Amino acid sequence: MAEPIKRKDFLWIGWGALATFVGGATAASVRFLVPNVLYEPSQKFNAGPAKEFPVGVSTLWFKKQRVWIIRTEKGIYALWARCTHLGCTPNWFLDQTRFKCPCHGSNFSTDGDVIAGPAPKPLWRCQVEVVASGDLVIDKATLENRPGIRDKAPYFAEV
Amino acid sequence: MSDTPAPTPSPAPAPAPKPAAAPQFSVDTLIKEATNGQIWKSMFRNWPWQDTARHRARHIVDNVWLHLHPTKVRPRALETTFTWGLGGLSFLLYLLLTITGVLLMFYYRPTVELAYQDMKDLQFAVSFGIFLRNNHRWCAHAMVTIVILHMVRVFLTGSYKKPREFNWGVGVILLTLTLFLSFTGYLLPWDQLAIWAVTVGTNMAAATPFLGNEGPFANLLGMKINNDVRFVLLGGTTVGANTLLRFYVMHCVLVPLVTGALIMLHFWRVRKDTFSAAPRQPDEEKVDVWPHLVVREYIAAAICVAFVWFVSVAFDAPLEELANPNVTPNPSKAPWYFLGLQELLVYFDPWIAGVLIPGLIIKGLCAIPYLDTNPKGVGYYTWKERPFANAIFMFGIVMWFVLIYIGTYCRGPNYFWYWPWESWLIHKPAPPPTWSFPLWLGVLSIAGYAGLGMALPKLIKGEIDWKKANWGFGVFFLVLAAAMKIGGDIEAWRIIVVGALLWMTFLFGFLYPQRYLKDIDFMRYQIAQSLNLMMMAVLLKMGLRLGLDVKYVLELPQFNLNI
Numbered sequence: 001m002a003e004p005i006k007r008k009d010f011l012w013i014g015w016g017a018l019a020t021f022v023g024g025a026t027a028a029s030v031r032f033l034v035p036n037v038l039y040e041p042s043q044k045f046n047a048g049p050a051k052e053f054p055v056g057v058s059t060l061w062f063k064k065q066r067v068w069i070i071r072t073e074k075g076i077y078a079l080w081a082r083c084t085h086l087g088c089t090p091n092w093f094l095d096q097t098r099f100k101c102p103c104h105g106s107n108f109s110t111d112g113d114v115i116a117g118p119a120p121k122p123l124w125r126c127q128v129e130v131v132a133s134g135d136l137v138i139d140k141a142t143l144e145n146r147p148g149i150r151d152k153a154p155y156f157a158e159v
Numbered sequence: 160m161s162d163t164p165a166p167t168p169s170p171a172p173a174p175a176p177k178p179a180a181a182p183q184f185s186v187d188t189l190i191k192e193a194t195n196g197q198i199w200k201s202m203f204r205n206w207p208w209q210d211t212a213r214h215r216a217r218h219i220v221d222n223v224w225l226h227l228h229p230t231k232v233r234p235r236a237l238e239t240t241f242t243w244g245l246g247g248l249s250f251l252l253y254l255l256l257t258i259t260g261v262l263l264m265f266y267y268r269p270t271v272e273l274a275y276q277d278m279k280d281l282q283f284a285v286s287f288g289i290f291l292r293n294n295h296r297w298c299a300h301a302m303v304t305i306v307i308l309h310m311v312r313v314f315l316t317g318s319y320k321k322p323r324e325f326n327w328g329v330g331v332i333l334l335t336l337t338l339f340l341s342f343t344g345y346l347l348p349w350d351q352l353a354i355w356a357v358t359v360g361t362n363m364a365a366a367t368p369f370l371g372n373e374g375p376f377a378n379l380l381g382m383k384i385n386n387d388v389r390f391v392l393l394g395g396t397t398v399g400a401n402t403l404l405r406f407y408v409m410h411c412v413l414v415p416l417v418t419g420a421l422i423m424l425h426f427w428r429v430r431k432d433t434f435s436a437a438p439r440q441p442d443e444e445k446v447d448v449w450p451h452l453v454v455r456e457y458i459a460a461a462i463c464v465a466f467v468w469f470v471s472v473a474f475d476a477p478l479e480e481l482a483n484p485n486v487t488p489n490p491s492k493a494p495w496y497f498l499g500l501q502e503l504l505v506y507f508d509p510w511i512a513g514v515l516i517p518g519l520i521i522k523g524l525c526a527i528p529y530l531d532t533n534p535k536g537v538g539y540y541t542w543k544e545r546p547f548a549n550a551i552f553m554f555g556i557v558m559w560f561v562l563i564y565i566g567t568y569c570r571g572p573n574y575f576w577y578w579p580w581e582s583w584l585i586h587k588p589a590p591p592p593t594w595s596f597p598l599w600l601g602v603l604s605i606a607g608y609a610g611l612g613m614a615l616p617k618l619i620k621g622e623i624d625w626k627k628a629n630w631g632f633g634v635f636f637l638v639l640a641a642a643m644k645i646g647g648d649i650e651a652w653r654i655i656v657v658g659a660l661l662w663m664t665f666l667f668g669f670l671y672p673q674r675y676l677k678d679i680d681f682m683r684y685q686i687a688q689s690l691n692l693m694m695m696a697v698l699l700k701m702g703l704r705l706g707l708d709v710k711y712v713l714e715l716p717q718f719n720l721n722i
Contacts, residue, residue: 033391040395066485081485086362086509088355089487091573096589102489103359104504105574107589116590117574118505120719 043141050136231445244459245309252302269407274349296476324528343410354482363513437538498566547675593710601713660702
């Protein structure tokens with residue numbers, strides 16, 4: 001006849017099992033809240049013929065795709081119009097050549113660098129590519145803001 | 160009702176007192192008939208009503224809605240100017256919000272395509288829809304206001320002191336939940352105000368240390384845009400369909416349930432901890448809750464309901480244009496009670512302004528009853544017996560409302576500073592360039608501030624003459640001002656801003672604790688004084704930014720530690 005289980009051990013097992021169960025159920029509930037499939041629109045879009053963008057800041061796709069397309073003498077890059085502070089959409093001010101965020105007053109240069117306000121990082125640049133047809137394709141899911149890297153392909157396209 | 164055999168006024172059909180018209184239909188006899196029947200008596204236990212002490216007590220005890228009250232209270236508790244009825248009114252507004260909220264749910268569908276259209280329907284097509292929506296909105300604003308005032312009242316009457324410490328903490332959580340209920344409700348109209356207030360709010364969550372993908376130490380737990388705390392809150396990477404549904408469920412079910420449960424706990428503790436501990440008067444006698452207290456509650460409720468109904472008829476709740484995730488309104492402002500927080504976001508890194516400071520405020524408020532060892536001033540308003548506690552607490556509250564005032568009236572397009580009398584059409588020049596302290600100076604400033612701030616009040620044992628100290632500060636300020644004027648050619652108003660905030664820090668961060676705080680025990684002193692110094696540091700930093708264009712005192716971008 002085996003030794004009957006001790007009261008102390010029984011309680012340890014009992015409480016342990018309960019804690020495991022509650023912990024597991026909580027973890028499962030949290031995991032349940034993380035969706036596996038998203039129905040968000042694609043982050044990639046065709047911005048039309050690259051050559052047709054004039055030198056300077058273009059707000060052509062600003063309202064529809066939330067990007068500014070900026071053409072310099074050498075080529076094109078695209079800034080994602082999402083403030084790096086808390087995600088508001090800044091506005092372009094041509095007379096002061098800067099982007100200003102309406103939420104907490106961050107200002108950015110046309111390079112995307114912070115020139116005023118609380119934003120901690122430069123604006124993100126999107127991946128850009130001039131495809132065979134000459135169209136500019138912009139991917140907002142691939143982003144970069146480090147000087148040096150952001151000025152080269154695939155975040156900068158020569159036109 | 161066997162124990163009180165009613166002196167049945169027998170509604171006898173038999174010999175009527177007046178033999179005139181036999182089947183006389185009067186309202187009085189009808190009421191008598193009805194209230195003597197079995198149905199009525201089964202519904203109301205304490206029947207027939209007699210105006211005796213016993214019946215007045217049983218009216219409270221036998222009624223499920225009233226039995227939260229004691230049967231008798233001290234006459235003090237009836238004085239309107241003691242409680243102002245604020246706790247009861249908070250609960251009343253919670254009930255009104257439940258009723259109006261449930262009614263609105265009959266028409267509102269929480270989807271991106273339909274939500275805004277349903278709001279418009281409620282405004283223009285549904286009978287009384289606009290009134291209900293206004294009522295719901297203004298009740299929410301009123302509830303936030305009254306819950307805050309309730310907290311101030313409980314503080315000033317010392318009603319959080321032993322044995323009520325825990326219930327104060329429950330109250331602080333209830334205040335937080337009230338704000339969270341408002342915040343989740345803000346998204347539901349799906350207009351521009353909604354989506355941008357929630358975008359900013361949830362991006363603060365993304366800046367949480369460890370758990371948010373943009374916060375410090377995000378890499379340790381492998382947080383990315385699609386697995387962090389913000390992603391769970393939004394149900395996606397941006398404010399979208401999932402977010403609307405999640406906030407709807409939280410707003411209508413989850414948070415009200417938790418709030419309701421905590422309200423029950425709060426009330427239960429109020430009863431168990433006993434009501435009002437004011438010193439007893441020599442010949443004090445308790446009075447019956449029915450009718451004295453209950454009638455006062457009804458009157459307060461009636462005034463409150465009349466007020467929110469009047470406001471709901473007179474003023475329409477705002478509804479901006481349809482939410483557009485690509486265009487942010489300019490300026491974009493949160494609801495008024497969050498504008499203090501939004502103002503802080505201008506001066507600090509998001510995780511400090513949006514996570515650390517609110518977290519410390521909540522924890523600091525909860526800690527108050529455990530830090531305040533002064534046994535005096537319980538159950539009555541007194542400034543003399545609690546000079547430090549009252550001064551610091553009221554300073555914090557006033558500061559919070561000053562921040563709200565700035566956010567509401569002094570911030571215009573691009574979140575620039577516009578005075579209330581200035582037109583927003585004025586084109587403001589670009590803000591002056593900001594500068595940060597070099598690292599060594601930043602570390603030195605913060606270490607010096609914390610070290611001296613903690614040590615000095617404890618080290619100086621003697622009594623400081625405040626008059627002399629303030630004159631001394633005045634002289635110091637004049638020297639400083641002269642140095643700033645000559646050395647940096649700084650405008651006068653900037654010097655005054657910096658000087659005023661330095662003086663406040665001198666007063667509340669040094670003089671007050673030196674006189675009133677230095678004698679409490681070591682642990683309590685450490686916690687209380689560090690909370691105090693942090694509050695003053697927030698102000699000082701604002702002064703440095705507004706006055707001297709200092710971006711950050713300490714800049715450690717590796718850890719997003721920008722103060």
